[in-house]
Amino acid sequence: MGNRSEVLRVYPVYKQNQPIHKPRRIAKVVLILACIVLPAIAVSCARQQQPGDIRDRSTIKIGYFGDLSGPTIDFGQSAKNGALMVAEEINQAGGINGRKIDIVIEDDQGSPELAATVVNKLTRQDKVIALIAGGASGSSLAAGPNAQSAKVPMISPSSTNPAVTQIGDYIFRACFIDAFQGEVMAKFSYYSLQAKTAAIMLDFNSPYSRDLTEFFELSFSKLGGRVISKQSYTQGDSDFKGQLSSISAAKPDVIYLPGYYGDIAVIAKQARQLGITQPLLGGDGWDAPELWQLAGDSINGSYISNHYSADDPSPAIQKFVHDYKLHWGNLTPDAHAALAYDAMRFLVEAIQRAGTTEVEKLRDALAQTKDFSGVTGIISMDSERNAVKPAVILKLQDGRYIYQETIHPEAPDSAAKASPSASPSKSRKK
């Protein structure tokens, strides 16, 4: 339309009975040609710039969503930092096949409902070609069906609940699953801490906490241990003394708390106030820099299962820790940062291998990820799009997560099944 109004402005308005002068005729021809040719050019450009086309020089849009506010803000922030760091590294090196990465960021506030809404926005409005789901399992479970129906590959760096990738063939993760994580802590309790009895206190509304409880209990019982008290709470509760008193009366050897760091800090403080001295045990939901500010000394002597240890002397991990600290104001990267870094890296690798961002080909390339060397270990996708990887046990002491041991899945595919019978084998101890 712009060209057309230009033409009308340059030439005097044509009066009906007036013969058409030559310049006007030329203008009309130009106008008609423009109307035919311009849309054709536009269509052909659009064709050339299909997102899947290797010749496309536009940016590659990747959506990130996570809890950038709310009670588990550290998770989303760490994962965002890890993902952004990859984008900057790739862009500085010239992009993917010459195309820069553009990360579109959304805050789901740790709310599963909001996570589902922002995924709709990212896929339908922003038209991202893939999603990094930086939040907890509850958010990934709620958002995953929208990614699946939009056919946009979604990678969760650290949502460990088995059901996340069962949503469909567009959903992947960069971490192990809770069937393995629960068993790892059961084995550590039974063999390394010599615990014969355990109490569990779970966050009843969290699929992560509920399933870890189940997997821990099944494994611990199989080994010969007994769960002698089970209590529950919901995220954000402030008084846990009733449940803790019951646990204390049962005198368990260890107390398993498969929850998120904000609640754990309050529970640990109240447990110590009640004179509970048994080791407190948790999972990757405890891994957040803020835990120490909130819990102080009360979590000293606790143990968690996790995805990696920033203390690991391996050159790849130490380089990542060094680069991350440089990038993010001396912050030590937690497991969520490291896993998001790996998730973005293997997404980039899959785009390169596929030679396209066309969704089906990208999905296939992601599913074929094999022996990808990540900061958190070697990543290969199993048939259910889970990464089969070892876990580490860390001891919490005076603001530090101190490496204890690594526990490997016994056979790659047995650990991948959402079955607590998969048996991990213990390895080296420092």
Ligand code: PHE
């Ligand atoms: N793995 C846990 C979960 O699936 C903890 C977690 C927290 C994961 C934050 C991702 C982000 O819920």
